[in-house]
Amino acid sequence: MDRFVEHTINILPVLLEGLGVTLKLTVISAFFGTLLGLLAALARISRKPFLTGPASVYVNLFRGTPLLLQLLFIYNALPQVGIKIPAFESAVLGYSLNSGAYIAEIIRAAIQSIDRGQMEAARSLGMSYGLAMRRVILPQTYRRLLPPMVNEMSALTKDTSLASVISILELMKYSSQFVSRTNLAWQTYVWTAAFYLVVTMSLSALASRLEKKLEARG
Amino acid sequence: MAEPIIVIEGLKKSFGKLEVLKGIDLTIRKGEVVVVIGPSGSGKSTLLRCINFLEQPTAGRVLFHGEEVGQRLVGGRLVPLPEKVLDQQRARMGMVFQRFNLFPHMTALENVIEAPVQVRRMPRAEAEELGLRLHRRVGLADKASQYPNFLSGGQQQRVAIARALAMEPDVMLFDEPTSALDPELVGEVLQVMQDLANDGMTMVVVTHEMGFAREVGDRVLFMDGGLIVEEGPPEQIFSEPRHPRTREFLSKVLH
Amino acid sequence: MRKSSAFLLVILLLTATLLAACGGKQPSGGDQPSNGTATQQPSGSGSQEQSGGGAQEPANSLERIKAEGVLRVGIDASYPPMEFVDEDGKTPIGFDIDMANAIAEKLGVKAEFTIIDWAGIQAGLLGGHYDAIMSSMTITEERQKEMDFVQYLTMGIAYASRPGVEVKSDADLAGKVVVVQEETTAQYYIEDLMAEKGIQPKELRSFPYATDAFRELANERADVVAIDAPVAGYYAKLDPDLYRVTGMAEMEPDPIGIALRKGETELRDAIQKAVDELRAEGVLQELQVKWFGDAAGQ
Numbered sequence: 001m002d003r004f005v006e007h008t009i010n011i012l013p014v015l016l017e018g019l020g021v022t023l024k025l026t027v028i029s030a031f032f033g034t035l036l037g038l039l040a041a042l043a044r045i046s047r048k049p050f051l052t053g054p055a056s057v058y059v060n061l062f063r064g065t066p067l068l069l070q071l072l073f074i075y076n077a078l079p080q081v082g083i084k085i086p087a088f089e090s091a092v093l094g095y096s097l098n099s100g101a102y103i104a105e106i107i108r109a110a111i112q113s114i115d116r117g118q119m120e121a122a123r124s125l126g127m128s129y130g131l132a133m134r135r136v137i138l139p140q141t142y143r144r145l146l147p148p149m150v151n152e153m154s155a156l157t158k159d160t161s162l163a164s165v166i167s168i169l170e171l172m173k174y175s176s177q178f179v180s181r182t183n184l185a186w187q188t189y190v191w192t193a194a195f196y197l198v199v200t201m202s203l204s205a206l207a208s209r210l211e212k213k214l215e216a217r218g
Numbered sequence: 219m220a221e222p223i224i225v226i227e228g229l230k231k232s233f234g235k236l237e238v239l240k241g242i243d244l245t246i247r248k249g250e251v252v253v254v255i256g257p258s259g260s261g262k263s264t265l266l267r268c269i270n271f272l273e274q275p276t277a278g279r280v281l282f283h284g285e286e287v288g289q290r291l292v293g294g295r296l297v298p299l300p301e302k303v304l305d306q307q308r309a310r311m312g313m314v315f316q317r318f319n320l321f322p323h324m325t326a327l328e329n330v331i332e333a334p335v336q337v338r339r340m341p342r343a344e345a346e347e348l349g350l351r352l353h354r355r356v357g358l359a360d361k362a363s364q365y366p367n368f369l370s371g372g373q374q375q376r377v378a379i380a381r382a383l384a385m386e387p388d389v390m391l392f393d394e395p396t397s398a399l400d401p402e403l404v405g406e407v408l409q410v411m412q413d414l415a416n417d418g419m420t421m422v423v424v425t426h427e428m429g430f431a432r433e434v435g436d437r438v439l440f441m442d443g444g445l446i447v448e449e450g451p452p453e454q455i456f457s458e459p460r461h462p463r464t465r466e467f468l469s470k471v472l473h
Numbered sequence: 474m475r476k477s478s479a480f481l482l483v484i485l486l487l488t489a490t491l492l493a494a495c496g497g498k499q500p501s502g503g504d505q506p507s508n509g510t511a512t513q514q515p516s517g518s519g520s521q522e523q524s525g526g527g528a529q530e531p532a533n534s535l536e537r538i539k540a541e542g543v544l545r546v547g548i549d550a551s552y553p554p555m556e557f558v559d560e561d562g563k564t565p566i567g568f569d570i571d572m573a574n575a576i577a578e579k580l581g582v583k584a585e586f587t588i589i590d591w592a593g594i595q596a597g598l599l600g601g602h603y604d605a606i607m608s609s610m611t612i613t614e615e616r617q618k619e620m621d622f623v624q625y626l627t628m629g630i631a632y633a634s635r636p637g638v639e640v641k642s643d644a645d646l647a648g649k650v651v652v653v654q655e656e657t658t659a660q661y662y663i664e665d666l667m668a669e670k671g672i673q674p675k676e677l678r679s680f681p682y683a684t685d686a687f688r689e690l691a692n693e694r695a696d697v698v699a700i701d702a703p704v705a706g707y708y709a710k711l712d713p714d715l716y717r718v719t720g721m722a723e724m725e726p727d728p729i730g731i732a733l734r735k736g737e738t739e740l741r742d743a744i745q746k747a748v749d750e751l752r753a754e755g756v757l758q759e760l761q762v763k764w765f766g767d768a769a770g771q
Binding site for chain 1: 547550551552553557558560561562563587588589590592593596597599600601602682683684685687688708711712
């Protein structure tokens with residue numbers, strides 16, 4: 001038990017630092033991913049070929065290839081054509097593009113699940129497509145977006161553990177470094193798991209709160 | 219004769235291989251209440267939805283105040299008109315849907331003032347006043363701050379009518395407004411529609427409510443198989459229908 | 474209206490924050506330490522900005538390294554005693570680190586370490602993020618197609634047994650539950666023994682990390698670990714009641730090399746020279762004793 005406490009005191013500061021990197025990576029990528037995803041979703045449903053084409057290519061490409069490949073490509077293949085991006089920014093780019101593709105489908109599905117009559121009513125009042133989207137359709141998607149988005153954010157949080165392949169030291173890597181050094185596996189990983197759980201459970205809790213708030217209006 | 223608000227010429231609409239409208243010519247004048255009846259599949263809803271371009275005609279044209287709606291014929295091809303123009307035309311037509319289509323994330327009042335504020339740029343205070351006035355007009359003054367899912371079907375439809383009226387349209391289009399209502403709620407909606415007609419609103423109403431057609435309509439159109447089979451004043455259509463199909467339909471619905 | 478402008482404001486603020494966080498980075502020929510990356514400098518010297526434009530472009534990587542004063546080395550610090558982290562959980566230490574520092578000194582520069590996961594370490598070299606991999610990489614034909622190597626060590630495979638088991642040689646593996654680390658020479662060697670020499674362990678299991686393999690021994694779910702000798706030595710020293718080094722595999726020890734991008738002949742020659750000098754001076758031997766203790770290989 002003493003060994004456990006001693007070990008814990010030793011590793012916690014570094015693990016917390018790793019958690020910080022994990023969170024930073026997650027939050028920034030989630031932000032850009034959501035922006036990208038929204039744009040791609042709107043492009044996909046626009047029925048204008050010059051928008052749907054590129055958007056579909058983007059979504060299929062990033063959902064259809066492994067995240068690992070995407071990260072390695074951005075970090076290592078791009079420099080060979082002259083585009084050299086530092087590690088953290090490469091990671092953000094990779095995670096944003098990847099997440100964005102999944103979020104695009106989440107948002108598209110949510111938009112298309114809204115009854116057609118809503119758009120018809122809005123347009124028949126003289127609202128433009130954009131205005132109708134912004135004021136009538138999208139607000140109704142928020143409640144439907146919550147479960148799949150929480151899913152995606154949790155997945156993103158956990159996916160950040162892959163970033164060590166492009167030299168990002170985050171929670172998971174710091175953990176395995178400690179384990180390989182000390183051979184105290186469960187004593188280390190129990191904390192790692194706890195930290196990831198705190199993040200994912202907080203996400204769920206936040207989503208529940210939001211869902212209740214949106215419940216009233218439907 | 220009152221001015222024509224809507225003129226429909228040679229209107230045809232096909233969905234893929236299925237031709238739903240086979241050639242409609244129709245003029246709707248200011249102040250007229252035109253009621254369209256007919257069996258399901260006759261194309262009456264499609265006709266209505268072509269007027270505000272919710273459906274895109276495959277041939278022919280719809281003129282609103284003399285301007286083509288949604289598209290125009292250029293060198294033999296139908297070319298879409300700018301969306302902005304269409305939005306402006308639609309703003310002057312009001313539509314009421316069978317399934318109400320109220321915005322569930324807004325209160326009744328917010329539903330009604332949404333378009334005036336967002337499209338007409340009306341100041342919010344002024345719009346709220348307008349909204350409350352319209353709520354009173356449809357008999358729902360005390361329900362203005364309710365969300366739609368707390369209102370009965372009849373109440374929702376009346377809010378929907380208020381919402382359409384808020385844009386001060388030149389014509390109101392009703393697509394089977396009472397078909398989705400429980401029977402005991404139909405009356406309150408029809409009453410609002412009758413009051414509207416009495417106030418001089420130009421209306422095109424697709425409905426199965428023959429009583430309404432008889433009492434409120436100026437002109438009744440019987441549609442079947444994508445064409446207007448017979449039209450005339452309600453007394454004539456209901457008492458002395460000329461066309462055998464009209465008679466057949468009426469015998470079924472009037473028992 | 475109010476809600477939309479608030480939303481817009483939030484977006485602008487976040488974007489501005491992000492840009493500010495990324496700002497202040499200098500472009501340079503190599504990889505700059507950025508947030509959360511694993512670049513460690515033993516003595517805080519930074520890299521100089523690469524002179525572009527009118528100044529002379531370095532003719533090759535060796536010259537660039539000398540001009541910048543830094544040799545960037547890629548390591549996966551999860552492999553004691555070759556490369557791992559110190560008590561603070563962050564500073565890289567180990568045989569390879571000392572070796573890299575010594576080589577860098579010979580070149581007149583300082584070594585800077587980029588910690589990167591094994592799965593991405595080769596790609597990182599080819600992507601130009603560091604100039605050498607010094608991470609106990611075995612020289613194989615496959616790898617030589619993609620990279621040039623300077624050999625500095627050989628590593629045999631040791632057998633570490635749990636109490637009550639005594640695996641001294643290949644033959645002793647018969648009937649035992651053997652564990653290895655995935656995708657290592659040890660795994661391939663034992664699979665070979667099974668296929669070609671008919672030596673049949675009761676079971677052969679592999680795990681992603683060396684520590685996983687040792688844990689199997691500790692849990693008495695396995696009898697013997699076959700792994701690189703220095704690693705066996707390290708863990709045996711850590712937990713002597715749980716396992717001891719009891720024997721060596723009867724194989725030619727693996728050549729371990731510093732991996733470089735193909736075609737960088739000046740750099741390779743300079744590093745080869747440095748290694749030769751360090752060997753002649755007895756530095757290599759010193760390091761082996763320091764880090765491998767009594768399981769010192771050749």
